[in-house]
Amino acid sequence: MHAHYRHIFVLMQRVQDAVIDGYDRYQFIHCSATKAAQLSRQFAAEYETEISKQARYRRKMAGIARARFFSVEEDGIVTGFLMATEGKGLIGRETMHDPTKKRIAVGSYELVHDGVGWSWRFTQEAIKQWRKRIHDAIARDNLAQLLTTIRHLYRSAGFRIVRKQIGQLANYIRGEWRRLRKGAPPDLPTFLYYMRRLPDDWTPAGAVPSAIARGRPQKPHFIELPHVQSEN
Numbered sequence: 001m002h003a004h005y006r007h008i009f010v011l012m013q014r015v016q017d018a019v020i021d022g023y024d025r026y027q028f029i030h031c032s033a034t035k036a037a038q039l040s041r042q043f044a045a046e047y048e049t050e051i052s053k054q055a056r057y058r059r060k061m062a063g064i065a066r067a068r069f070f071s072v073e074e075d076g077i078v079t080g081f082l083m084a085t086e087g088k089g090l091i092g093r094e095t096m097h098d099p100t101k102k103r104i105a106v107g108s109y110e111l112v113h114d115g116v117g118w119s120w121r122f123t124q125e126a127i128k129q130w131r132k133r134i135h136d137a138i139a140r141d142n143l144a145q146l147l148t149t150i151r152h153l154y155r156s157a158g159f160r161i162v163r164k165q166i167g168q169l170a171n172y173i174r175g176e177w178r179r180l181r182k183g184a185p186p187d188l189p190t191f192l193y194y195m196r197r198l199p200d201d202w203t204p205a206g207a208v209p210s211a212i213a214r215g216r217p218q219k220p221h222f223i224e225l226p227h228v229q230s231e232n
Contacts, residue, residue, distance in 0.1 A: 002040045002050055002069040007203045008079070009157050011072040012106055012120055013195065015081055016159075018068060019104070019111065019118050022085045025096035026104060029071065029080035036071060036078035043069045043082060047091045065089040079106065114161060121161035130169055138176045146173075147186060158193040166192055 005011050015026075029039065043049040047067040048059070056066045065087030071080030081104070084091045104111040108126035111118060122130070130153060137146035153169060156162055170188050177185035 002044065002071065003200070004040075005070070005072045006201055007198075008072050008074070008106060009195065010198050010200060010202055011070055011079070011081075012109065012111075012157060012159075013198055014070050015083070015104060015106075016111060016118055016120065018070070018081075018083045019099055023066070023068060023083040024086070024099065025084045026099060027082040027094055027096050028104075029069075029078065029082060031078055033073055033076055033078050036073070036080060039080075039082075040069055040071075043067065047082075047084070047089070049082075059087070059089075060085070063087050065091045067091050109157060109159075109162070112161070117160075119161045120157060120159040122156075122165050127165065127169075131172060134169065134173055135176055138173075138180050141181065143186065150186070150188060154189045154192055158195040163192055163194070 003014060005014070029036065031039070040049075047065075048055070049067045049069045051059075059066050065084050067082065067084040067089075069080060069082050071078050073079075082094065082096075084094075084096060099111060100113065105123065106120075108123055108129075109120045110123050111120055114121075130149075133149045134146065137143075137149055150173070153166060156166065173188065174185050
């Protein structure tokens with residue numbers, strides 16, 4: 001079976017791992033579950049995407065491209081990535097992109113190398129939308145809306161650069177409050193989850209994956225994330 005996950009955060013983590021591991025070409029897949037199953041069988045037959053770790057190592061030693069297919073399904077629609085390393089083989093006939101030139105994007109996140117390493121961050125459009133939601137809530141003196149936005153923001157995927165961006169947005173909240181309102185701003189959460197290594201079958205209790213990934217949670221509830229062990 002190809003690497004199919006139950007939550008978008010796990011897909012993001014595995015794609016990041018793959019890029020770090022040398023899978024530096026990708027093709028974005030967005031299709032029905034039926035079509036994705038057909039593609040999975042095709043990729044396995046033609047590009048050997050489902051071979052063992054040992055077999056992938058032998059291909060590497062022989063200069064043959066290694067390929068993987070990662071995906072997640074939401075409401076019958078599959079988001080996935082066919083990823084490959086450099087090397088000879090049939091995978092060369094596919095149209096593939098370089099993530100350093102055409103960024104890998106999932107929902108409101110994109111994978112970037114910031115000079116330190118590969119990590120996910122909010123896209124510029126996502127930051128723009130977060131700032132608009134924050135400004136509108138404060139300008140209209142809508143505390144309930146602001147608190148809901150803060151809850152949604154702080155349960156975003158806790159990758160290294162995302163955490164930094166959330167800190168910047170927290171400063172924006174304080175600045176807009178001082179500029180537009182009187183008195184002390186509402187208390188912000190004192191802890192932001194790190195994205196630790198998630199198991200393949202992980203899902204957050206009570207969460208709606210598509211809503212979380214796109215920054216538009218349907219209900220204002222918190223997500224129970226695993227305890228932190230390491231930061232990606």
